[in-house]
Amino acid sequence: MPEPLSPTDLSAHFAGLDLSKPVARSTSSTDPFFTYARPETHGVHVSKVQVEMRDGVLLAGELHRPANPDGSPAPGRFPGIVYEFNGYNAVSFMAAGARAFVTRGYVVLVCSVRGSGDSPGEIDPFGPQEQRDNVDLIEWLGTQPFSTGKVGQMGVSYGGHTALLAAVHQPEHLTAVIAAQALSDWYEDTIYLGGGIYNNRIRGWQSDTAPATLETYPRHPLYDDYWRDRSVRARWDRLDVPVLDVGGWLDQYRNAMVKNFQARPENVWMVAGPWSHGTLPGQFEDIATAAYLAWWDHWLSDDVPGLLPETRVTSYEMPDAGWRQYSTWPPAQAREDHLTFAPGGKLVAGPAEKATEVFDVETGALLAETESLPADLVLAGTPFVDLRVAFTADEGYVAVILEDLGPDDEVSRVTHGFLRASHRAGNEVRVPVEPGTPYDLRVPLWATHHRFKAGHRLRIRVASRDEGVIDSDSPAGTVTVHYGPSTFTYQAIG
Incomplete structure (x- = not known):
């Protein structure tokens, strides 16, 4: 599972790409929104700026304005975009990706952000001060003499989350948002991975981007006001501007994309592609600049109508079945079904014999799989696993991994979910775990849209370790899983 996007990631995704114009046919989608294009009308004028915040601090950056043929700023008023507000000290580099919008x-x-690049202060990713600064940037841009007063904000990863956090403050001039590979909640989506287990790979990002958080975050192992202050989820009721929420089924933040849409279906459009974490240019089925320009033209431009997606949800059916469009998510036609964990490492329809299996916390796992599928099965939604488990220690970690097994036993990970047993009542309180006592735990898996082809099998791996993804500091001992009451529930099409 990848970390949040870093400057190195940005370089890798932008290297060698021509970002100067929309790519009109880089996707197999037939929706005109994703192949939108119009010609350039201006050059680009770049100036260094220092934007004063309400407390007098000056944030450093660049202003890219439409230019005349001689390079001078073009006269008139133009809509504005706050672009990639993040802590990666790469303003000029990132601004190159905005050329397609400036020239149009x-x-x-x-x-x-404050504390990064040439902006003074201490960096606190997504903290209250950073959010106030973001609002000030939007209002500054919306009140300049060259502005129409309509401002959008867009970004990927860090920049996507700052855009959503700005939106819940409801700045006067913020008109619409594009959030790519973004979050709904910093605690659940990234730091503690939904169920109270620390993200094993996040410390490298913390060390590179915001070292002070290596001490700060562990002081808040439960979901408290510290995390609520950095959360979109905690203020979904204030997310009322149009949002294009773009994510990937291979991305660590796909749950956030789904949750944001489900919380605000009246003003969020969800686009879920076959993408891993990072910027879309250069990835398979790249809809990036074309769709983004269509969105901005629709919401910000007074001169061209732009476009919206033909449906509220556009999703690529993994791994290779192509684009689908739906009015909601999960799709209205999806049905809920479940399979039962059965002795012998099986997943079966209907009830199963009651029995138990024990595995070692450090080295073991329970594996359960279906028979070969007689026909294709498409999972489209947020599956979950109900487990009856007991631990020999006074704490337990549960990692559940759903895999696709091909006829040749080739394995691909489809989705996964994690839960710390002491967080079984939620992340706001820790409840005791009594050794030897069976507990019924529900482990939500991350959302997915995946076609298991005929002849393939579904396999679920239950363990206490997932190396390289979650911390492996669960107490040593064993885990007992009860067959019969343990089930896998999913939403399926067809």
């Missing part, structure tokens, strides 16, 4: 009549402001 948008003013783009790119600034480093």
Whole structure:
């Protein structure tokens, strides 16, 4: 599972790409929104800026304005975009990706967050001060003499989350948002991975981007006001501007994309592609600049109508079945079904014999799989596993991995979920775990849209370790899983 996007990741995704114009046919989608294009009308004028915040601090950045043929700023008023507000000290580099919008009549402001790049102060990713600064940037851009007063904000990963956090503050001039590979909740989506287990790979990002959080975050192992202050989920009721929430079924934040849509289906459009974490240019089925320009033209431009997606949800059916469009998510036609864990390492329809299996916390796992499928099975939703388990220690970690097994036993990971037993009542309180006592635990897996082909099998791996993904500090001992009451529930099409 990848970390949040870093400057190195940005370089890898942008290297060698021509970001100067929309790519009109880089996707197999037939929706005109994803192949939208119009010609360039301006050049680009770049100036260094320092934007004053309400407390007098100056954030450093660049202003990219539509330009005349001689390079001078074009006269008139233009809509604005706050672009990639993040802590990666790469303003000029990232601003290159905005050229396609500037040359088509948008003013783009790119600034480093407080404490990064040339912006003074201490960095606190997604903290209250950073959010206030973001609002000030939007209002500054919306009140400039070259502005129409309509401002959008967009970004990927860090920049996507700052855009959503700005939106819940409801700035006067913020008109719409594009959030790519973004979050709904920093605690659940990234730091503690939904069920109270620390993300094993996040410390490298913390060390590179915000070292102070290596001490701060462990002081808040439960979900408290510290995390609520950094959360979109905690303020979904205030997320009322149009949002294009773009994510990937191979991305660590796909749950956030789904949750944001389900919380605000009246003003969020969800686009889920075959993408891993990072910027879309250069990835398979790249819809990036074309769709983004269509969105901005629709919401910000007074001169061209732009477009919206033909449906509220556009999703790529993994691994290779192509684009599908739905009015909601899970799709209205999806049915809920379940399989039961049965002795002999089986997943079966209907009840199963009551029995138990024991595995070692450090080295073991329980494996359960279906028979070969007689026909294709498409999972489309957020599956979950109900387990009756007991631990020999006073704490237990549960990692559940859903896999696709081909006829040749080739294995691919489809989705997964994690839960710390002491967090079984939620992440706001820790409840005791009595050794030897069976507990009924529900482990939500991350959302998925995946076609298991005929002849393939579904396999579920239950363990206490998932190396390289979650911390492996669960107490030593064994885990007992009860067959019969343990089930896998999923939403399926067809």
